[in-house]
Amino acid sequence: MKKVVIVGAGAGGGLVATKLRNKIDRESVEITVIDSYGKTEFQPSFPMVSMGLKKPAEIGVNFENLSKVGIKPMKAKVLSVNGDERIVKTDKGDVAYDDLVLSPGAKIENDKIPQSPNVGHFWDMEHALDLRKKLMSLKEGKIVIGVSSMIYKCPPVPWEMAMLLNDMYTNMGVRNKIEIKVVHWASKPMAMFGPVISNPVTEWLENADIQGNYGFEMDKIDGENRKIISKKGDEEKFDLAIMAPPHSVPDFVKNSENLLSSRGWLDANASTFRPKKYDDIYGLGDAIAPSLGIGMAGVFAHFQADTVASFVLNDIDGIYPPFPYNKVGLCASDMGSTGWISYCDFSGKIRDNSTPFPDCGVLGSGPLFKVAHSIYEKYFLGAIYGGWIR
Numbered sequence: 001m002k003k004v005v006i007v008g009a010g011a012g013g014g015l016v017a018t019k020l021r022n023k024i025d026r027e028s029v030e031i032t033v034i035d036s037y038g039k040t041e042f043q044p045s046f047p048m049v050s051m052g053l054k055k056p057a058e059i060g061v062n063f064e065n066l067s068k069v070g071i072k073p074m075k076a077k078v079l080s081v082n083g084d085e086r087i088v089k090t091d092k093g094d095v096a097y098d099d100l101v102l103s104p105g106a107k108i109e110n111d112k113i114p115q116s117p118n119v120g121h122f123w124d125m126e127h128a129l130d131l132r133k134k135l136m137s138l139k140e141g142k143i144v145i146g147v148s149s150m151i152y153k154c155p156p157v158p159w160e161m162a163m164l165l166n167d168m169y170t171n172m173g174v175r176n177k178i179e180i181k182v183v184h185w186a187s188k189p190m191a192m193f194g195p196v197i198s199n200p201v202t203e204w205l206e207n208a209d210i211q212g213n214y215g216f217e218m219d220k221i222d223g224e225n226r227k228i229i230s231k232k233g234d235e236e237k238f239d240l241a242i243m244a245p246p247h248s249v250p251d252f253v254k255n256s257e258n259l260l261s262s263r264g265w266l267d268a269n270a271s272t273f274r275p276k277k278y279d280d281i282y283g284l285g286d287a288i289a290p291s292l293g294i295g296m297a298g299v300f301a302h303f304q305a306d307t308v309a310s311f312v313l314n315d316i317d318g319i320y321p322p323f324p325y326n327k328v329g330l331c332a333s334d335m336g337s338t339g340w341i342s343y344c345d346f347s348g349k350i351r352d353n354s355t356p357f358p359d360c361g362v363l364g365s366g367p368l369f370k371v372a373h374s375i376y377e378k379y380f381l382g383a384i385y386g387g388w389i390r
Contacts (some may be wrong), residue, residue: 002316005088005097007078009035009063010043012103012285012301012308014384017071019309021121026070029316032095034088035063036077040384041125042377043298044154047161048334050122050131051168059377060125060197061385068384078104078252081259083278094169099312102266103285103305106153106296113148113245116223122161123153123244125211134240135165140177141239144228148218152244153286155295158182159189159201160333161242166208167336178240181211181229183236188214194357196343200365218243230250233283247296249287259283261291268292270350271325273308282308292345293353298380299329329358332372339370 004020006013017033041060047259048054066073076092081100088095102142120131138319143165145158162180169175182205183246186192189201205212219231221243228236228243248254258277261267265273268283270292274280294300303326310323329348333340344358 001027002098003028003096004031004099004101004312004316005095006031006033006101006103007035007088008103008105008285009033009037009040010072010103010285010301010307011298011380013101014040014063014066015302015305015307016101016103016312017066018069018384018386020312021069021071021304022321023313024311024316030072031070032072032074033063033066033091033096034074034076034078034095036075037075038063038075040381042380043123044157044373045377046122046125046128047157047164049125050120050128051135051164052132054177056125056129057379059381061381065385078223079251080252081256081281083256083258083281086280098280099167099315100281101312102252102253102281102283102287102302104253104266104287106151107250108287109246113243114221114223118226118239119221119223119241119243120193121243121245123283131242135168138178138240139174142179142181142237143240143242144236144238145180145242146216146218146228147183147244148221149244149246150185150217151247151290151296153296155192155246155297156190156201156331158244159205162210163204163208163335163338166210179211179277180209180379181213181236183213183216183218185217186214188212192357193342193344193360196342196362197360200362204338209274247286253287255352261288263290265290272311272322273304273325274311282311284308292350294349294358296331297329297331299331300346302380302383303327303329332369332376334370334373337370338365339372340365341369341372 039060045059063073076090080089092284122128169178190198217231265288266283268288273282284304286296289296307325313320328345341363342362346358349358
């Protein structure tokens with residue numbers, strides 16, 4: 001029996017597992033999913049959790065449910081990968097494989113953000129729930145939203161969060177007492193996506209009286225004195241700071257030079273998703289995004305999963321043709337009282353990283369498009385766990 005091992009139960013790994021199981025019977029292939037967290041969560045809804053608009057149970061599924069369709073879930077931390085011996089070493093024991101799919105996500109370095117009542121974030125469930133208490137207790141003052149590194153999950157989210165907070169505090173009747181400001185390394189709101197995206201977002205922020213400090217690269221956060229200091233020495237004071245922690249490559253990848261790209265992240269070819277040295281290992285999701293020169297977003301992992309699953313299927317029985325990688329990303333944004341759907345084609349960006357921004361467009365905006373976020377949330381979880389999750 002062939003053995004396929006998948007590291008990560010999120011948008012990339014979870015989808016690969018389900019696609020393989022739907023194509024190949026249980027007697028032919030053993031599929032094991034290793035995940036240290038044990039849940040699949042729709043991370044774009046973490047901001048809604050932080051504001052009490054979503055409950056954790058609404059946006060997450062325990063990955064033990066994979067066992068219902070013959071996929072073996074293993075809650076464990078990956079310590080190393082021996083690609084020559086085809087062994088994944090974990091804190092629960094070694095796991096052998098014929099094909100290995102790595103979708104471990106990015107490591108969120110929470111220890112790099114001060115543990116302070118005036119500082120929080122929503123880049124994982126634990127901290128999103130903690131931030132909820134801080135947001136609800138703030139009735140006046142200045143909120144600063146920013147990022148502590150160039151690379152972070154969901155590039156548009158600082159501005160989405162600002163719009164959501166604008167809506168929340170307006171509904172609470174205290175918006176006139178709350179200043180909302182985004183500090184970011186970009187030259188203007190969503191500048192990395194080009195003017196087609198940046199210009200309308202800038203207008204929405206101005207209409208909502210959301211301030212910005214751009215070209216601001218954070219050096220450190222002083223939680224005690226409530227100020228953010230840039231690499232140039234500029235300071236931004238706050239009453240509450242919502243800051244993305246630094247994101248880094250998982251330790252087991254960092255410690256294996258055969259898995260690392262020249263950019264220090266998980267190596268993956270943009271056509272086959274294999275690292276240079278191995279033809280039986282595949283990478284996808286946030287851990288390969290910096291290597292490809294794209295942002296970290298679940299929709300990229302979603303489309304990468306189609307291609308990776310096709311290669312693994314072909315490795316197993318040789319009759320499945322490769323599925324071409326769809327390099328277009330869709331974004332369904334909930335921005336409080338309104339929403340929008342945009343897209344970006346990263347083909348040119350992946351082919352030539354000096355390309356300033358992807359080819360983007362807006363499919364529509366307005367109150368009706370607000371529901372698109374929730375629709376995609378249900379589709380995301382349903383695509384992995386189907387109708388048997390409840």
